[in-house]
Amino acid sequence: MAQIPPGQLATYGQIAELIGVWGAARQVGWALRRLPLPSPIPWHRVVNARGQISFTPSREGSDWIQRELLLAEGIPVDAAGRLPLARHRWQPR
DNA sequence: ACATTGACCTGAG
DNA sequence: GCTCAGGCCAATG
Numbered sequence: 602m603a604q605i606p607p608g609q610l611a612t613y614g615q616i617a618e619l620i621g622v623w624g625a626a627r628q629v630g631w632a633l634r635r636l637p638l639p640s641p642i643p644w645h646r647v648v649n650a651r652g653q654i655s656f657t658p659s660r661e662g663s664d665w666i667q668r669e670l671l672l673a674e675g676i677p678v679d680a681a682g683r684l685p686l687a688r689h690r691w692q693p694r
Numbered sequence: 695a696c697a698t699t700g701a702c703c704t705g706a707g
Numbered sequence: 708g709c710t711c712a713g714g715c716c717a718a719t720g
Contacts, residue, residue, distance in 0.1 A: 612702090612703090613701075613702055613703080614702070614703055614704090617702090617703090617715095622715095622716090623715090624702090624703075624704095624714070624715045624716080625702090625715070625716065625717095626702040626703060626715075626716095627700065627701090627702050627703090627715065627716065627717080628702095628715090628716060628717060629701085629702080630700070630701040630702060631700075631701085631716090631717060631718075632701095633701055634700085634701060644701090647701080648701090649701075649702065649703085650702075650703060650704085654701085655701040655702080656701085657700085657701060659700080659701080660701060663701085664701075667701090696720105697719100697720085698718105698719085698720080699717105699718085699719080699720100700716105700717095700718095702714105702715085703713105703714080703715080704712105704713090704714085705711105705712095705713095705714105706710105706711085706712090707709100707710085707711085707712105
């Protein structure tokens, strides 16, 4: 995830595929859940395949922090957490 | 050892 | 756009 350039987005499935484990998207989510909050890695550039932030009570507000961080990078996010994934999709190489 | 639970994905209607 | 069903795999009870 540290390779994701600023202003670009990746999906959970994309990360899983990148590390060679197809279908491990949930474990990517698990890994993010146990991250310390502030973290040196750009966890906020990871969203789900539907192009929106994954809101859930178990995050206890970190989802809203994510929204702010994305806005700070110039990515528009509406109140529902939806964002233009198609335009900011990161192409790994 | 079994069952449930997720910051999820894909494909078929 | 939408819902539904099936899959994935680590952690937790």
